[in-house]
Each structure stands twice: as C-alpha cells, then as structure tokens.
Amino acid sequence: PIKGELLYEGKAKRVYRTGDPDQYLVEFKDDATAFDGLKKGTIARKGEINARLSALFFQMLAGRGIPTHFIEQTGPRELLVRAVEIIPVEVVVRNIAAGSLAKRLGLEEGTTLKRPVLEFYYKSDELHDPMINNYHIAALELATDTQIKEMESYAWKVNELLAEFLQPADLVLVDFKLEFGLHHGQVLLADEISPDTCRFWDSTSGAKLDKDRFRRDLGGVEDAYEEVLSRVERLLQ
Ligand code: C5P
Structure with missing residues (x-):
C-alpha cells in the first residue's frame, strides 16, 4: 500500500x-x-x-x-x-485495582476487584480526558445508545479473551484501554493493544511489564516490552 x-x-x-x-x-x-x-x-x-x-x-x-x-x-x-473515524471515548476495563482507580477510591494497588469495572473517558486533550458515563456520552452525542452498548459488550468480551489468552504466558491482565471507530457505520475495535495501553503483571512475581515502568521510573522499560512480546510469540509457536 x-x-x-x-x-x-x-x-x-x-x-x-x-x-x-x-x-x-x-x-x-x-x-x-x-x-x-x-x-x-x-x-x-x-x-x-x-x-x-x-x-x-x-x-x-x-x-x-x-x-x-x-x-x-x-x-x-x-x-x-x-479506515475508521475514532469515537472520542476511551473504554477502560479493570480486573485489579491499579493506577487512577487505586488512587481515586483509596484501594491498595493489587487488590482484585470483586467484579471487573468498566469506565468511559472523554478523549479531549483540553479537558484532560475526564471520566464520563453513558448519560454524558448520549448528552454530548459522542455515540448512539446502540454504539455504547456495542462498545461495552466488545470490551467485556475482549477482557475475557485477552485474560484467558495471556494466562499461559504467565501474564495477568490488570486493566486496559480500548478505542473504537466507525467504518461505514459499523463499530470496530481500533487504535492499539500493547503495553502502552494495558497493565500486564507477571503472574508469579507480580513484576510490572508495561508502561508503568516508564511512568514511575522503575527502569527496565525496554526489557519489559521485549519480554511481553517474546512471551506472546512463544504462545503462538
Ligand atoms: O491511568 P489509569 O489507571 O486510569 O489507566 C487504566 C488503563 O488504561 C491502563 O492500562 C492504562 O495504560 C490505560 N490508559 C491508556 N490511555 C490513557 C489512559 C489510560 O492506555 N489515556
């Protein structure tokens, strides 16, 4: 191309x-x-x-x-x-408290949630991506009710499939962010899925193998990204 x-x-x-x-x-x-x-x-x-x-x-x-x-x-x-037009809504799914959820709700990082949590954020640099709910999405006409339902349902399914897929690689899917886009009116999962947009923890040691190493100056950033890729490639051999 x-x-x-x-x-x-x-x-x-x-x-x-x-x-x-x-x-x-x-x-x-x-x-x-x-x-x-x-x-x-x-x-x-x-x-x-x-x-x-x-x-x-x-x-x-x-x-x-x-x-x-x-x-x-x-x-x-x-x-x-x-080609998609990105819906300006980030969909975050969380299995374990970390990052902004741990901070906002006063949970200890690493606490397994009794049920997974789904959150929406409005993609807006000027507003610094505020958290929103279904009603805000409808009121701002960021997506239709049907599109919201589809994004939620795909996000839950991705959580199940990705967590199950990563388990034999000894990677715990802590949380992740998805973006969706419209292609001829159809909702498609878009953007990327990577250590930039997910939290992956080693299931034995709990070591962080994602962008938190960069955010928190933990060192070994490159090695962590390489490690995730090599484990996923090994799964597919
Ligand atoms: O920072 P927070 O805890 O809200 O992030 C939740 C998840 O969403 C993390 O996996 C993070 O990498 C991802 N995220 C993202 N892009 C953003 C905000 C969060 O990929 N703008």
Whole structure:
C-alpha cells in the first residue's frame, strides 16, 4: 500500500491515507508520553513491539468474533487497517485495582476487584480526558445508545479473551484501554493493544511489564516490552 497524506499524528502513532479510501496505514513510534504529555521520552524498539503485539492481539480477537480495524501488518512498525473515524471515548476495563482507580477510591494497588469495572473517558486533550458515563456520552452525542452498548459488550468480551489468552504466558491482565471507530457505520475495535495501553503483571512475581515502568521510573522499560512480546510469540509457536 502507498503511504499517502499524513492524516493524524498522535503521541505514539501516525495515521496515513493509502490509495484506497477504505484503508489507512498506522505507523507506531518509539516516543512515549505520560501524565497528559508532561513526561516525555522514547522507548527503544517500542514502535516495532507495539505494532507486532497489536497485530497479534487483533488477529486473535478477530478470530474469536470481535470486529477490528486490523487488516495486516505491512512493515516492522506499520499496520494496514480499515479506515475508521475514532469515537472520542476511551473504554477502560479493570480486573485489579491499579493506577487512577487505586488512587481515586483509596484501594491498595493489587487488590482484585470483586467484579471487573468498566469506565468511559472523554478523549479531549483540553479537558484532560475526564471520566464520563453513558448519560454524558448520549448528552454530548459522542455515540448512539446502540454504539455504547456495542462498545461495552466488545470490551467485556475482549477482557475475557485477552485474560484467558495471556494466562499461559504467565501474564495477568490488570486493566486496559480500548478505542473504537466507525467504518461505514459499523463499530470496530481500533487504535492499539500493547503495553502502552494495558497493565500486564507477571503472574508469579507480580513484576510490572508495561508502561508503568516508564511512568514511575522503575527502569527496565525496554526489557519489559521485549519480554511481553517474546512471551506472546512463544504462545503462538
Ligand atoms: O491511568 P489509569 O489507571 O486510569 O489507566 C487504566 C488503563 O488504561 C491502563 O492500562 C492504562 O495504560 C490505560 N490508559 C491508556 N490511555 C490513557 C489512559 C489510560 O492506555 N489515556
């Protein structure tokens, strides 16, 4: 596919037009940001690792009935995807208290939740991604009621499928963030699924194998990303 006009450049990815109006190219960068862009850095090989992991996760999920934007991997850090308009709502699912949930509700990080939790955030840099609920989404017309239900139902399914998939790799799926897009009116799972957007803990040691190593200056960031990729690739051999 030809790399056409740059449509969008975000913190971690660039999206390009292709010769086909129904398809975009997504290029994954090594740049990393945290805390609303306040912390900046680069993580060596992150672009390649996140492109590969996203491709493998999307493939696995598509095979189990989740409609995704993924078509194929076209380069070491490049995915060909269905063209979508991103719904400006982030969907977070949590199995174990960590990060902002632990802080907001005063839970000790690592506390297993009695039931998984699903949250919505409004994707808005100016507003710093405030948490919202179904009513806010409807009031702001960010998505229709049907689209909200579809996003919720796909997010719960992704939680089950991804947690089960990662278990034999000794990875615990603590929480993750999904984004969805519209392609000819159809809701598709979009964006990426990677250690940038999920919390993965080693099931034996509890070691953090995700972007928290960067956020919290824990060191070993590159090694953690490599470790997740090599464990997932081993699963698929
Ligand atoms: O920071 P918080 O605890 O709310 O993050 C929950 C999950 O969502 C984490 O896995 C984090 O990596 C992901 N997330 C994300 N992008 C954001 C906010 C959170 O990928 N803008």
